[in-house]
Amino acid sequence: MSIIFEKMALIGVGLIGSSIAQAARAKNIVGQISVATRRQITLDEAISINIADSYSLSSAEAVRDADLVVLCTPVGASEAIMKEIAGSLKPGAILSDVGSVKGHVQNVIGPLVPKGVHFIPGHPMAGTENSGPLSGFAELFEGRWCILTPTENTDEGALTNLKNFWIALGSQIEIMDANHHDLVVAITSHVPHLVAYNIVGTVDDMETVSKSEVIKFSAGGFRDFTRIAASDPVMWRDVFLTNREAVLEMLGRFLEDLSVLQRAVRVGDGDALEELFMRTRDIRRSIIDAGQEIDEVDFGRTNAPSKEVKREDN
Ligand code: NAP
Numbered sequence: 547m548s549i550i551f552e553k554m555a556l557i558g559v560g561l562i563g564s565s566i567a568q569a570a571r572a573k574n575i576v577g578q579i580s581v582a583t584r585r586q587i588t589l590d591e592a593i594s595i596n597i598a599d600s601y602s603l604s605s606a607e608a609v610r611d612a613d614l615v616v617l618c619t620p621v622g623a624s625e626a627i628m629k630e631i632a633g634s635l636k637p638g639a640i641l642s643d644v645g646s647v648k649g650h651v652q653n654v655i656g657p658l659v660p661k662g663v664h665f666i667p668g669h670p671m672a673g674t675e676n677s678g679p680l681s682g683f684a685e686l687f688e689g690r691w692c693i694l695t696p697t698e699n700t701d702e703g704a705l706t707n708l709k710n711f712w713i714a715l716g717s718q719i720e721i722m723d724a725n726h727h728d729l730v731v732a733i734t735s736h737v738p739h740l741v742a743y744n745i746v747g748t749v750d751d752m753e754t755v756s757k758s759e760v761i762k763f764s765a766g767g768f769r770d771f772t773r774i775a776a777s778d779p780v781m782w783r784d785v786f787l788t789n790r791e792a793v794l795e796m797l798g799r800f801l802e803d804l805s806v807l808q809r810a811v812r813v814g815d816g817d818a819l820e821e822l823f824m825r826t827r828d829i830r831r832s833i834i835d836a837g838q839e840i841d842e843v844d845f846g847r848t849n850a851p852s853k854e855v856k857r858e859d860n
Contacts, residue, residue, distance in 0.1 A: 550711050551640075552577040555612035557605045557627055559583045559592045560778075561674060562644045563618030564682025567597040569715045572684040582608035584619075592679040606634040614711065616668075617643035617655075622784035625654040637662040640704050644670055646731060646781070648695045648724035650788035664704035667724065669693045669731070670717060677778045688716035689837055695724040725792075732792035736785055737800055740793070742774035743782070 554576040556563040570576045579598040582605045659665040672690035692712040810818040834841045
């Protein structure tokens with residue numbers, strides 16, 4: 547493929563930043579890659595897998611002369627980082643991010659963007675429950691959607707370049723208004739995470755079932771919640787702090803529906819239960835048909851232990 551950006555800077559080099567660096571290199575679509583992160587331990591991990599051309603603990607230094615800057619840090623860190631890099635951004639550069647919440651990012655970063663810099667927020671709908679540079683991989687974005695949330699003032703040429711970048715990484719693009727994005731992900735991602743954190747937390751607090759029983763008999767559904775509930779605590783704290791309204795709206799709908807289900811269980815309404823479970827099975831089939839999940843027994847798990855990335859600092 548041909549070079550889309552001469553220099554790309556990634557601020558934050560965890561799962562998403564590391565995956566972008568590795569994918570952009572594999573596809574040969576950027577000339578140089580500079581990365582910055584907050585802690586030396588993370589920088590050392592990034593260096594150990596050679597994902598960039600230059601490494602720094604200074605975000606301002608990393609973005610110098612970059613044509614594309616992507617913030618790959620938790621959403622709550624966006625404003626402080628933006629204040630640090632604003633004066634070092636190259637005129638004409640594209641500034642984007644990968645944050646899971648878009649309204650908040652638009653509100654806090656938008657006013658700090660220098661004139662002549664094109665700010666186009668983004669959100670790759672791809673991820674795993676692992677964190678840190680070592681958890682990244684070049685294929686993460688293959689076949690996944692990347693949502694971009696430009697405004698009516700966004701420069702068309704800059705938008706086309708950013709779209710081409712994500713397409714080259716293997717993604718499909720959807721353009722959306724930031725607030726609509728936040729509602730969509732509230733129900734498809736944020737509330738499911740909250741439910742998983744809650745179920746796993748409830749089990750952890752239980753006195754009548756021992757922890758060893760929970761671990762021993764976890765195959766029956768609980769285990770799949772624990773995968774989601776193992777997601778990065780800081781990233782998810784920031785998601786719920788910055789997408790509060792949309793999450794509360796969707797959580798309200800969820801709780802209403804849960805009450806209906808509770809009643810069906812209490813009164814023994816088998817027809818209602820079966821009708822719902824048929825509909826939900828169809829949804830899973832549609833997700834498989836859309837290529838967003840694999841059609842394998844037990845989510846494609848084998849008995850072999852999976853590759854797990856352990857970080858000593860976590
Ligand atoms: P991650 O693996 O935990 O990496 C986070 C990176 O941000 C690290 O380089 C970390 O630096 C840095 N960082 C954390 N707090 C910071 C702060 N206060 N100031 C400056 N830098 C800070 O996270 P990730 O999974 O890549 O997520 C990054 C972003 O992608 C988040 O906004 C998230 O919402 C979004 N996202 C995540 C997923 C997913 O499934 N994980 C999917 C789509 C989008 P140090 O390690 O040096 O402290």
